[in-house]
Amino acid sequence: MNFYTDNADLQYQLRDGIRWEAFVPAWEEGFRFADGPRSLEEARELYDACLTEVGEFAAREIAPRAREIDEQGVTMRDGVVVQPPALLRNIDGLRRMGVLAVDLPRALGGSNFPYSVGAGVLEIIARACTNTMILYAFYQGPALLVLRFGTPEQVERWVKPLAEGAMSGAVAMTEPEAGSDVGAISTVAAPEGTHWRLQGRKQFVTNGCGDVCVVLARSEPGSKGLEGLSLFVVPRKENGRDNYKVARPERKFVIRGSATCELAFDGACGELLGGRGQGFAAILTFMNEARVAVAVQALGLEQAALVAARGYAEKRVQMGRPIARHELVADMLLDMEAEVAALRALVYRCTALQDRITAGERSGGSESARAALGRELRDRTPLVKWLGAERALWVARTAVQVHGGYGVVQDYDVERHYRNALILPIYEGTSQIQALMSLKDQARWMLQSPWRLARGAVRVETPPGELGEAVAEMAREYNHALRRAITDGRGAAEVVVLAARAISGRGPEPDRSRMAYALLCAERLAQMLALTRAAEALVAHADASPARQRVATRYVRRALPVVRMQGEIVRSGDRSTLQEMGA
Numbered sequence: 001m002n003f004y005t006d007n008a009d010l011q012y013q014l015r016d017g018i019r020w021e022a023f024v025p026a027w028e029e030g031f032r033f034a035d036g037p038r039s040l041e042e043a044r045e046l047y048d049a050c051l052t053e054v055g056e057f058a059a060r061e062i063a064p065r066a067r068e069i070d071e072q073g074v075t076m077r078d079g080v081v082v083q084p085p086a087l088l089r090n091i092d093g094l095r096r097m098g099v100l101a102v103d104l105p106r107a108l109g110g111s112n113f114p115y116s117v118g119a120g121v122l123e124i125i126a127r128a129c130t131n132t133m134i135l136y137a138f139y140q141g142p143a144l145l146v147l148r149f150g151t152p153e154q155v156e157r158w159v160k161p162l163a164e165g166a167m168s169g170a171v172a173m174t175e176p177e178a179g180s181d182v183g184a185i186s187t188v189a190a191p192e193g194t195h196w197r198l199q200g201r202k203q204f205v206t207n208g209c210g211d212v213c214v215v216l217a218r219s220e221p222g223s224k225g226l227e228g229l230s231l232f233v234v235p236r237k238e239n240g241r242d243n244y245k246v247a248r249p250e251r252k253f254v255i256r257g258s259a260t261c262e263l264a265f266d267g268a269c270g271e272l273l274g275g276r277g278q279g280f281a282a283i284l285t286f287m288n289e290a291r292v293a294v295a296v297q298a299l300g301l302e303q304a305a306l307v308a309a310r311g312y313a314e315k316r317v318q319m320g321r322p323i324a325r326h327e328l329v330a331d332m333l334l335d336m337e338a339e340v341a342a343l344r345a346l347v348y349r350c351t352a353l354q355d356r357i358t359a360g361e362r363s364g365g366s367e368s369a370r371a372a373l374g375r376e377l378r379d380r381t382p383l384v385k386w387l388g389a390e391r392a393l394w395v396a397r398t399a400v401q402v403h404g405g406y407g408v409v410q411d412y413d414v415e416r417h418y419r420n421a422l423i424l425p426i427y428e429g430t431s432q433i434q435a436l437m438s439l440k441d442q443a444r445w446m447l448q449s450p451w452r453l454a455r456g457a458v459r460v461e462t463p464p465g466e467l468g469e470a471v472a473e474m475a476r477e478y479n480h481a482l483r484r485a486i487t488d489g490r491g492a493a494e495v496v497v498l499a500a501r502a503i504s505g506r507g508p509e510p511d512r513s514r515m516a517y518a519l520l521c522a523e524r525l526a527q528m529l530a531l532t533r534a535a536e537a538l539v540a541h542a543d544a545s546p547a548r549q550r551v552a553t554r555y556v557r558r559a560l561p562v563v564r565m566q567g568e569i570v571r572s573g574d575r576s577t578l579q580e581m582g583a
């Protein structure tokens, strides 16, 4: 078994779906490094070899331990958080393979692989065991934050040990009273000599028991909201003593092998990371990458659920034939396959955009080209998180259904997949927050240009033919619905004022009550656009093989009516929720 070589769709995306030549030469600075690949072909062979090795390890070692990790869960003994031993064995194996930080530079203990390769590794591990994937992500994730914003001394002190697996990290934003509302953060940091002292509590911190935590705290007294926040690197131990307190890990029915900790900072000593007062902008870069990573987590989980459901349906016989040969089950299996392929197409579209942007930064490429790519990525980031989270739940739930009564029995893996899917729409910004972000971004983009206001904010690239036409229609539906939601009940003069504000970035915030209908429609609009972007990415490669054509056709034929239906609801102007709210 090998979770890379047994997955034709993943191999397609990572071998043929990405235009490696568009960024790998810049990534490897013209292949000038003695310890790096000498050509594009060699680089691609290296990527493929790494994915094959991880695929083999994931199938042989990680997946068989997933149930044990879930059953062991996280406990606390003598004031110390105890992670499942089987989980630590998995991480140890990945550490020994040298793949804990594949996207980091080689000089810092990484492999200098593009994000698309890192996402492939993440997907394979997530398919084998969600809990292992989560802890795995907390080596490279915090390291990337320090690499991006830290001083050379901070990079030296933290990045290498994280990349090599000598320590693990955490990132703490959430507080008891500040979840989706990051601006409500009340943890404060005050300067003291060359360091800072932190006071406050953080909640729900993944791997909060790790060796170092990047903390978002209020550094500017009197500041409010997202202003006046800074990032701090806070070591768990200072001079051999606890620098902050790790309270008991949460007892959860999802991702039970992942330590979700409450942290208490009572004068903890920290180092400023990045610019003072620039914390929110800095953490946003991490959050955007983490949102794509959560979509990858969803993708791995979907793949695991699909494979389990297919395998079961082929063996289980009812009414004289395998259930896979009963129409309703066959339909479920094919819909699951199409969902997985669509999410995968969108995920690797996003990672390839990340790669091209980073390559452009490294080679000093044109700023306007980077800005255009940045806009494409920004458009898709909340959507891929939304789609991954919401559709993984559907895929996992369908896998349980295919298993009938055995689906809810712990001897089978699908009940665990279903439980673990439930965290996806909650962390790294809930599905509702992704929807609001997408709405805000698309509305501003639409209002900034009279042409887009008239013709539509979203454009899609489509091939000629039935599939391309269907995707174009999905985009038209979205554009109509978005315009309807934004201009709801407003006269032309009011729309002009909104547009002027979007263009200049100045002027009073529009009255919230006047935005209520758009806010009410946000998640319907996000679903419409997520399906459109996924279909666009899938259709782009539909003609690569009859199998891809079949899956793309199925997806588009099911997605288009959903988009039309949501568009119709938005355009209906049904304000009954707002009336109930008295808005």
Ligand SMILES: Cc1cc2nc3c(=O)[nH]c(=O)nc-3n(C[C@H](O)[C@H](O)[C@H](O)COP(=O)(O)OP(=O)(O)OC[C@H]3O[C@@H](n4cnc5c(N)ncnc54)[C@H](O)[C@@H]3O)c2cc1C
Pocket (backbone or CB within 6 Å): 171, 172, 173, 174, 178, 179, 180, 181, 203, 204, 205, 206, 207, 255, 260, 423, 426, 427, 428, 429, 430, 431, 432, 433, 436
């Ligand atoms: C297992 C786990 C691991 C986590 N790991 C981390 C971590 O490592 N670091 C970290 O900092 N945080 C972490 N979190 C916190 C996580 O990001 C938050 O739980 C999440 O952002 C939601 O915040 P909340 O739980 O306070 O819910 P709330 O913000 O109170 O939301 C409750 C509900 O209200 C909705 N809602 C809230 N505001 C709005 C709005 N304006 N419009 C519409 N709907 C709205 C939400 O969508 C949700 O449905 C983790 C959480 C869990 C459960």
